[in-house]
Amino acid sequence: MAPAPCPACGGALRPWRTVPTSDASLPGVFELLRCASCGSAVTAGAPPTFEDAHDGGSYATRRPRGSGLAAPLLHAFDRQRLRLLARHGARTGRLLDAGAGRGRFVAAAAAAGWDAGGMEPAARGVEAARDVYGVQLQRAGIEDAAVDPGSVDAITLWHVLEHVEDPPATLRTLRDWLRPGGLVLIGVPNVRSLQARIGGDRWFHLDVPRHRTHFSPEGLARAAEAAGLEVVAFHGVLLEHNPFGMWQSVVNRLSGTTSYLYYLLKRSAPLRLRPLAITLASLPLLPGLAALELAAGARGRGGTMVLVARRPR
Ligand SMILES: [Zn+2]
Known part of the structure; x- marks a missing residue:
């Protein structure tokens, strides 16, 4: 049996690394x-079940350690996402966050004046959105969601596309939801980033086996175009995932552990002395690595990227 083609561009896949x-x-x-052809990568083998991958472990919706302290930072991340929309002319109307998690961004968009909604397949996400943010999400995956064609002004697809088995099908669905001229922001990790190169097989944003497609900018653009979307812009200087991802990738490389602090904060790693000590000793590296990451992002080599695309008028 011939191996399946690249889900981003249809090119030939070859073995890369474990x-x-x-x-x-x-x-x-x-x-x-x-x-x-496009440099994107794919996690081989069958995907984990949805319950194993997205309703448990670090994706369980218990309150992460330190989340009260993180609130101002989370607001800054949401504001950057809203600014990206505004920069490309989307300031008002109906917005959907597809794969809305716990609904935090839907709440932020509503507070900024959008008629905001979203869908989320995980029951615990839908419950947390209602209880924490007072947001009513539609409990559905993108393929099953009830959305009228041509009814949406803006969609955010934030760290979702790397999880799906058929990215072009997901993008075609979003395109059909958009009104002509409507915008979609697609945020995913960038396999061509500087931090991917530094982190190697311990790059923070690889997150196997959950992440199925590891997009290059070329692959993401081709997938969007194949779904009938028009590429508007790429952004790579992103506060939300990038500086932390660079620092964590370096710590992973130095310590031979993988993202220990992240999983400790998400309450899915036990408290262990050695990786914790290495992690804490690496904290002074954070400002310098954040600056390095922002410089890489300005050159299109940020750890995650946002593709802005439009349904043609
Ligand atoms: Zn490809």
Whole structure:
């Protein structure tokens, strides 16, 4: 049987590298294949079940450690996402956050004047959105959601596309929801980033086996175009995931552990002295690595990227 083609561009996939899981709740070593045409990569093998991958472990919706302290930072992340929309002319109307998690961004968009909603397949996300933010999410995956065609002014697809099995099908669905001229922001990790190169098989944003497609900018643009979307812009200087991802990738590389602090904060790693000591000793590296990451992002090599695309008028 011929191997499946690249989900981003349809090119040929070849063996690339093996990668250890970062999450003790999903143990194993996973093979990555890479596309000879667009440079995107794919996690080989069957995906984990939805319950294992997204309703437990670090994705369980218990309150993360330190989340009260993080609130101002989370507001800043949401404001940057809203500014990206505004910069490309989307300031008002109906907004959907597809794969809305706990609904935090839907609440932020509503507070900024959008008629905001979203859908989320995980029951615990929908419950947390209602209880924490007073947001009513539609409990559905993108393929099953009830949205009228051509009814939406803006969609945010934030760290969702790397999780789906058929990215072009997901993008075609979003395109159909948009009114002509409507915008979609697609945020995903960038496999061509500087931090991906530094982190190697312990790059923070690999997150195998949850992440199925590891997009290059070229692959993401081709997938969007194949779905009938028009590429408007790329952004790579992003506060939300990038400086932390660079620092964590360096710590992973130095310590031989994978994202220990992240999973400790998400309450899915036990308290252990050695990785904690290495992590704490690496904290002074954070400002310098954040500056390095922002410089890389300005050159299109940020750890995550946002593609802004439009349904043609
Ligand atoms: Zn490809």
